[in-house]
């Protein structure tokens with residue numbers, strides 16, 4: 159079945175139609191456009207950019223839009239460039255070969271793949287159906303599944319407006335705006351029955367049967383199906399269900415969860431896919447196994463039998479380290495939005511609500527999707543070793559366990575997709591020194607034995623090239639950001655020459671939740687300003703979005719903006735507007751130091767630090783999330799990870815430790831050069847950083863762990879046993 163899952167023909171037809179509208183030599187580009195595999199192939203991005211570099215950026219690196227919107231002169235010039243066309247054919251061929259090959263030694267059954275359900279996917283900047291870390295992690299997992307040949311299909315939602323875009327006004331206050339996504343201009347296709355009629359399913363939400371169609375996107379060999387309710391037969395409010403990611407209104411959110419969970423299970427059935435494992439990534443899709451159970455009840459099973467059989471196929475990953483407080487809902491809201499589920503399951507609401515409560519039977523306890531996720535799955539995990547511990551302690555009451563050790567919640571440490579996040583110059587350098595096939599051997603320690611021999615001068619040249627590319631990018635972005643804010647001309651112009659390709663560059667870019675403690679950077683402002691003064695100093699790049707309703711996080715940025723006219727700030731510090739995957743790729747590859755300052759233990763994993771490390775950046779991080787596992791071998795610096803109830807005192811101490819480390823360790827090591835101008839001590843650490851992150855924090859390692867411990871555990875129950 160998985161050889162030609164539904165939608166295969168629809169995508170092929172879309173590519174053929176596109177090709178028919180282009181100069182004929184560009185046909186391979188049209189075919190490449192409809193599978194995101196190009197996006198992590200060496201030279202893939204360059205290939206499209208070569209058609210029209212300006213257009214490529216202007217249409218957000220969306221290959222379909224590029225080919226439809228580039229002026230005819232660009233298309234014809236490209237069509238006449240034999241070398242370029244040759245490269246396109248050879249990339250197409252190598253991708254076709256790769257996808258046709260069945261990798262050996264794989265687990266999983268192509269007839270019964272793993273079904274992965276998630277509310278967001280960060281596959282590429284041109285597919286705006288992600289908000290942040292959770293989505294990017296999901297996108298990375300799909301790419302790893304493709305690389306490893308693990309049979310897997312993915313289900314999500316097609317948001318018509320995606321996540322919000324961010325801009326700042328002159329006072330430094332964040333404003334949000336939404337941009338309409340035009341699905342026919344995304345490189346996917348509506349799944350049809352027979353080439354004409356869309357395959358439509360119906361999902362009961364808020365008492366109405368909502369019609370849902372599916373778009374298919376190909377991520378290498380993994381089909382990603384996105385559910386879409388924007389159909390004329392639906393009422394306006396139902397068409398709007400999947401408009402924006404993480405809407406604030408609880409009933410609207412629950413409607414999204416019904417669409418993803420119930421709709422996801424029904425979509426799989428309509429597609430003819432019977433998964434061996436259902437992986438719920440976060441609680442949002444947790445209704446899917448209940449929908450499976452409902453089908454069995456309709457077929458004559460008892461609720462208990464049906465529930466157990468669904469649970470036996472379901473696994474669950476929790477990503478939140480905060481006690482269940484946030485995502486809980488009034489029971490009436492669940493009953494209203496998921497109405498009819500009780501009847502279909504042949505049980506009462508009391509039983510269903512109990513599944514979603516931390517303490518079953520306690521009607522005071524508001525139900526939530528994480529508790530439901532834990533109860534409907536045979537195995538559950540957190541996303542780092544420390545997060546596993548934290549999650550066991552949070553969820554102990556739900557399992558009625560006497561001690562945290564007894565809570566059946568393990569961990570699989572997150573990882574990131576190396577070919578997506580490691581910049582091409584680093585990939586090419588490693589291919590030269592570790593062997594062309596190093597990307598397939600990265601989990602083998604032998605592959606890395608040779609990294610010690612990698613000439614410092616070459617690696618340093620690559621690091622400098624990445625930093626100077628980043629500086630070019632920052633100058634342009636900062637100029638535009640400042641213009642958009644209506645800043646004074648002198649301050650705008652400062653951006654054009656700002657940032658120095660040789661200066662130590664520090665990055666801090668992440669979701670602006672208060673617990674991420676961006677405020678530590680400016681807590682002792684006078685001292686921080688000294689660090690950016692003088693020739694051997696720092697430059698600092700900041701970016702990140704605050705949730706629209708999180709005013710306290712917005713105030714933190716506004717405070718920072720107040721210092722923007724202080725000496726050197728205009729040319730050494732920038733807060734970049736509108737952080738997304740595209741910007742993340744620039745930042746993680748070009749920064750020398752990557753800073754993470756969460757309030758422990760609130761960082762479940764953190765993944766941007768892994769991306770930076772793969773490019774040779776050194777992490778300076780609080781000991782929380784993934785960094786606890788990496789710090790000994792990753793060449794960076796650590797701040798204490800203890801939990802402290804006195805937040806003010808903790809912040810004062812950590813802010814000083816951050817500045818101390820920068821001043822006394824980071825800066826001296828970076829500027830300590832030998833006669834060839836190379837910072838030898840720094841390069842030692844850079845090599846450790848690349849080796850450790852690529853070997854141990856890759857998405858392949860993560861997915862390999864899921865396969866071994868969770869999807870197909872050899873010893874029964876192994877995946878569910880807590881790690882001691």
Ligand SMILES: *Cc1c(COP(=O)(O)O)cnc(C)c1O
Nearest residue numbers: 290291668738739742764765766
């Ligand atoms: C990797 C990534 C994140 C997650 O970063 P954290 O370190 O986990 O905060 C968020 N947003 C984007 C765009 C990313 O690429």
